Amino acid sequence: MKTNPRQLTLLSVVQDKGAVTVEQLAETLGVTLQTVRRDVQRLADEGLLARFHGGVRVPSSTVENIAHQQRESLHAEGKQRIARCIADAVPNDCSLILNIGTTTEAIARALLKHTGLRVITNNLNVASILSANPRSEVIVVGGVVRGLDQGIVGEAAVDFIRQFKVDIALIGISGIEADGTLRDYDYREVKVSQTIMSHAREVWLAADASKFNRPAMVEVARLSQIDRLFTDAEPPEPFPALLTEAQVRLDVAR
The missing domain is CATH 3.40.50.1360 (Rossmann fold)
Incomplete structure (x- = not known):
């Protein structure tokens, strides 16, 4: 997928924190909750993020830790x-x-x-x-x-x-x-x-x-x-x- 600068920043924030709420993302990025939810949905559809109730996290395996x-x-x-x-x-x-x-x-x-x-x-x-x-x-x-x-x-x-x-x-x-x-x-x-x-x-x-x-x-x-x-x-x-x-x-x- 082609990501815009805001979505790249969103990915960077989640990767830095590991897990973050939608509200925290909206505040950090200075955009509305609706904008964040659209970006999160698109990134999650591409497998770049994993959603949970109220927020997102980095996608990870349940059976193997990272190195x-x-x-x-x-x-x-x-x-x-x-x-x-x-x-x-x-x-x-x-x-x-x-x-x-x-x-x-x-x-x-x-x-x-x-x-x-x-x-x-x-x-x-x-x-x-x-x-x-x-x-x-x-x-x-x-x-x-x-x-x-x-x-x-x-x-x-x-x-x-x-x-x-x-x-x-x-x-x-x-x-x-x-x-x-x-x-x-x-x-x-x-x-x-x-x-x-x-x-x-x-x-x-x-x-x-x-x-x-x-x-x-x-x-x-x-x-x-x-x-x-x-x-x-x-x-x-x-x-x-x-x-x-x-x-x-x-x-x-x-």
């Missing part, structure tokens, strides 16, 4: 803000588990000045980052190393994590759907994440704005199973009500 290197550059500034916000909330001298993901890797970098942390992780990238901090201890989970992102998965990883009970689980996620489910792609990774959540006194979820309304195949948990959500923008509808109902504390990294 780790691409995820590192996507929404990097928002992930850094989330990471700094979490680092401000994490006290020194506590125990943590960090799971797989580029957001948890950003959190690891933000924790480098902390002291007295004991960090368990199934993410070799996180372990490599935090091992540069001589004032904290890193414990690496055993299991199968997934070459595409250096994540450790499988039953051995689950059994290893069951030995511990930590103060805070810091987890990333691939998608949060409008029914309140947290979702990911690899069922082996999901089993590890579920074990991490069940062996922590508090569960903190780090998710940039692109994760809202992003589909993935396997259910990890529900919003009611987390204590705090750290994100980089106000969640779109229907998530504010879902978070209130689930009694999840929302921290928006401005």
Whole structure:
């Protein structure tokens, strides 16, 4: 299809944020809701956008995540803000588990000045980052190393994590759907994440704005199973009500 400059800008906004409401697009582009809806319909018909109730998101597969290197550059500034916000909330001298993901890797970098942390992780990238901090201890989970992102998965990883009970689980996620489910792609990774959540006194979820309304195949948990959500923008509808109902504390990294 031939796109006009406004539609190209619309695509750029959605790709930058991952998911955005029609109202936010109209305000950003300085056009009417009717104009945005026409553009969105045309772009969605061409497969360039995926629609959900009240907004649009980047199209994605429900069975396969995008490559780790691409995820590192996507929404990097928002992930850094989330990471700094979490680092401000994490006290020194506590125990943590960090799971797989580029957001948890950003959190690891933000924790480098902390002291007295004991960090368990199934993410070799996180372990490599935090091992540069001589004032904290890193414990690496055993299991199968997934070459595409250096994540450790499988039953051995689950059994290893069951030995511990930590103060805070810091987890990333691939998608949060409008029914309140947290979702990911690899069922082996999901089993590890579920074990991490069940062996922590508090569960903190780090998710940039692109994760809202992003589909993935396997259910990890529900919003009611987390204590705090750290994100980089106000969640779109229907998530504010879902978070209130689930009694999840929302921290928006401005």
